[in-house]
Amino acid sequence: AQSVAQPEDQVNVAEGNPLTVKCTYSVSGNPYLFWYVQYPNRGLQFLLKYITGDNLVKGSYGFEAEFNKSQTSFHLKKPSALVSDSALYFCAVRDRNTGGFKTIFGAGTRLFVKA
Amino acid sequence: GAVVSQHPSRVICKSGTSVKIECRSLDFQATTMFWYRQFPKQSLMLMATSNEGSKATYEQGVEKDKFLINHASLTLSTLTVTSAHPEDSSFYICSARRLNTDTQYFGPGTRLTVL
Numbered sequence: 001a002q003s004v005a006q007p008e009d010q011v012n013v014a015e016g017n018p019l020t021v022k023c024t025y026s027v028s029g030n031p032y033l034f035w036y037v038q039y040p041n042r043g044l045q046f047l048l049k050y051i052t053g054d055n056l057v058k059g060s061y062g063f064e065a066e067f068n069k070s071q072t073s074f075h076l077k078k079p080s081a082l083v084s085d086s087a088l089y090f091c092a093v094r095d096r097n098t099g100g101f102k103t104i105f106g107a108g109t110r111l112f113v114k115a
Numbered sequence: 116g117a118v119v120s121q122h123p124s125r126v127i128c129k130s131g132t133s134v135k136i137e138c139r140s141l142d143f144q145a146t147t148m149f150w151y152r153q154f155p156k157q158s159l160m161l162m163a164t165s166n167e168g169s170k171a172t173y174e175q176g177v178e179k180d181k182f183l184i185n186h187a188s189l190t191l192s193t194l195t196v197t198s199a200h201p202e203d204s205s206f207y208i209c210s211a212r213r214l215n216t217d218t219q220y221f222g223p224g225t226r227l228t229v230l
Binding site (some may be wrong): 032036041042043044045046051090101102103104105106107108 | 119121147149156157158159161164206208210212217219220221222223224226
C-alpha cells in the first residue's frame with residue numbers, strides 16, 4: 001500500500017534562512033512524487049513534481065525538492081525563506097506501476113516564517 | 116494555466132437537506148475527476164474517483180448512497196451530499212486530471228457547514 005509521512009507537524013524558520021520540509025514515502029513500485037501548498041480556506045496549489053530524470057526538481061516560488069530513492073525521501077527545500085511562504089505544505093505520492101491515478105497525501109506540515 | 120472551479124465556495128444548510136457541489140474544469144477537458152474531503156488541520160482524504168460517463172469508484176468507508184457523484188461531461192462533475200448531518204461538515208476539494216496527461220489540478224474547495 002502507498003503511504004506518505006511528513007514527520008513534522010510544524011516547521012519554524014526565520015526569514016532569509018534556508019528551509020526544509022521533510023517527506024518520506026512508501027510505494028510498491030516507482031513513485032510519482034508531488035509537493036502542494038495550501039493557504040487558509042483555499043485549494044491546493046501545485047509546487048513541483050518528480051517523474052523521472054534528475055533527482056533535484058525545481059518548482060514554483062523558488063522551491064526545490066530532492067528525490068532520494070535509497071532513503072525513500074522527497075524533502076522540500078528553499079534556500080531563503082520568505083514570510084509569504086508561511087502556509088500548509090503537503091507531500092503526495094502516486095504509484096505509477098499500479099495504474100490508475102490515485103494520489104495519496106501526507107498529513108501536512110505547517111510552515112511558519114518569522115520576519 | 117489550467118483552472119478548476121468549484122461552486123459554491125461556502126454553503127450552510129440544515130440537517131437533513133441535500134447539497135450539491137459543482138466542480139468544473141474551465142479551460143481543459145478532464146478525463147478523471149477526484150473528490151477529497153479535508154477535516155480541520157488534517158490532510159486530504161480521497162473520497163472517490165469519477166470518470167466521465169461511468170460510475171464513480173468510492174474509497175473504502177465512503178458511503179456511495181450518501182455522497183452521490185455524477186460526471187456527465189468532460190468538464191463537469193458534481194458531488195451531492197444527501198441528507199446532510201453535522202458530521203458531514205467539512206472542506207470538500209475536487210481535482211481534475213487533464214485529458215491525455217498525468218497532471219492533476221485542484222479546485223479552491225467548498226466549505227460545507229451543516230447545522
